Amino acid sequence: MTYFRPNIDAMTGYVPGEQPQTDGFIKLNTNENPYPASPAVGRAVEEALRRGLQKYPNAMAQPFRQRAAEVLGVEPDWILCGNGSDDILTIATRALVGQGQRLRLPYPSYVLYKTLAELQDARSEEVHFRPDWSLGEDFARASDDLRLVFLPNPNSPSGTVIPPDAVLEFARRLPCPLLVDEAYADFAETNCMDLVGRCEKILVSRSLSKSYALAGLRFGFVVAQPHIIDGLVKVKDSYNCDALSIAAATAAIGDQDWLAENRSKILATRKRLTKGMRKLGFETVDSQANFTWNVHPAQPVQPLYERLKEDRVLVRYMNYPNWGDGLRISVGTDEQIDTCLERLAAIV
Numbered sequence: 001m002t003y004f005r006p007n008i009d010a011m012t013g014y015v016p017g018e019q020p021q022t023d024g025f026i027k028l029n030t031n032e033n034p035y036p037a038s039p040a041v042g043r044a045v046e047e048a049l050r051r052g053l054q055k056y057p058n059a060m061a062q063p064f065r066q067r068a069a070e071v072l073g074v075e076p077d078w079i080l081c082g083n084g085s086d087d088i089l090t091i092a093t094r095a096l097v098g099q100g101q102r103l104r105l106p107y108p109s110y111v112l113y114k115t116l117a118e119l120q121d122a123r124s125e126e127v128h129f130r131p132d133w134s135l136g137e138d139f140a141r142a143s144d145d146l147r148l149v150f151l152p153n154p155n156s157p158s159g160t161v162i163p164p165d166a167v168l169e170f171a172r173r174l175p176c177p178l179l180v181d182e183a184y185a186d187f188a189e190t191n192c193m194d195l196v197g198r199c200e201k202i203l204v205s206r207s208l209s210k211s212y213a214l215a216g217l218r219f220g221f222v223v224a225q226p227h228i229i230d231g232l233v234k235v236k237d238s239y240n241c242d243a244l245s246i247a248a249a250t251a252a253i254g255d256q257d258w259l260a261e262n263r264s265k266i267l268a269t270r271k272r273l274t275k276g277m278r279k280l281g282f283e284t285v286d287s288q289a290n291f292t293w294n295v296h297p298a299q300p301v302q303p304l305y306e307r308l309k310e311d312r313v314l315v316r317y318m319n320y321p322n323w324g325d326g327l328r329i330s331v332g333t334d335e336q337i338d339t340c341l342e343r344l345a346a347i348v
């Protein structure tokens with residue numbers, strides 16, 4: 001006897017990265033920031049606690065929208081906040097893609113997109129990246145019932161970027177919205193935020209989990225033209241962001257000096273990681289995110305992941321059917337990366 005809709009019975013469900021609850025791991029598997037968030041965040045949370053939590057929060061996270069609007073150079077009504085950017089991706093899929101309709105994604109990319117399509121009983125259409133991690137014309141092809149296209153930019157697992165002019169060209173040719181998932185854009189050289197005003201089909205989502213070091217908080221947002229935001233608002237939970245996360249996220253985005261300093265540390269360590277992995281014989285893609293994608297031309301990498309884990313260094317082993325496998329390694333501190341490279345050197 002099953003009580004579930006057939007599509008729910010048929011799907012396996014998204015499996016998040018491992019989150020060991022014991023100390024002692026060097027954790028380089030889910031692209032968290034190794035440094036503590038801006039000190040302004042702690043102060044904002046304490047202040048919010050002093051005010052008390054008896055009342056519901058602002059349903060639209062208005063304080064954050066105002067602060068973020070100043071930082072990003074848009075109006076507050078162009079912003080919708082979510083409980084992590086995963087919440088934004090869920091809201092967009094629920095709002096735009098119905099049963100039997102299509103959602104397009106590049107492959108390999110963020111595995112959650114396919115799960116979101118399955119939840120809607122929708123069809124997902126994977127367009128393979130070319131070997132150089134660019135995307136061909138197929139990505140913008142009009143097709144029956146195509147309702148939403150996701151583009152992680154920078155992509156995961158590769159850390160590569162599709163340049164904004166190519167993104168705009170894809171969006172202009174597509175018959176439906178293109179959600180550019182910029183969870184990692186603060187570590188990149190370019191981003192698509194400016195395109196939102198030029199094309200109503202472009203939505204840009206951002207996360208505070210990675211570049212603001214707040215993965216434990218759960219806060220993300222999307223920027224889109226106001227009539228698109230109005231449609232998405234109908235779908236979200238009434239209070240999808242809580243009072244503490246709104247206060248913390250508002251403080252975090254207000255501290256752009258912290259962001260710039262953190263970014264430069266991460267970029268320097270990314271260079272160190274890339275160089276070290278190549279020295280060990282890996283093919284490591286030039287990354288614009290806070291992780292690198294590492295394939296070994298001569299040796300299976302799953303045993304390396306397992307050996308590293310025994311040594312209390314946790315990286316992400318990814319195996320994409322019809323594509324191949326590799327190790328995705330988050331940029332930690334210099335010390336963490338040096339330990340990871342030393343342990344790897346002993347086993348490759």
Ligand SMILES: Cc1ncc(COP(=O)(O)O)c(C=O)c1O
Nearest residue numbers: 084085086110152183207209220
């Ligand atoms: C491409 C991509 N988008 C979105 C997310 C979700 O981030 P958040 O913590 O904001 O939900 C992740 C997290 O790993 C990601 O890799």
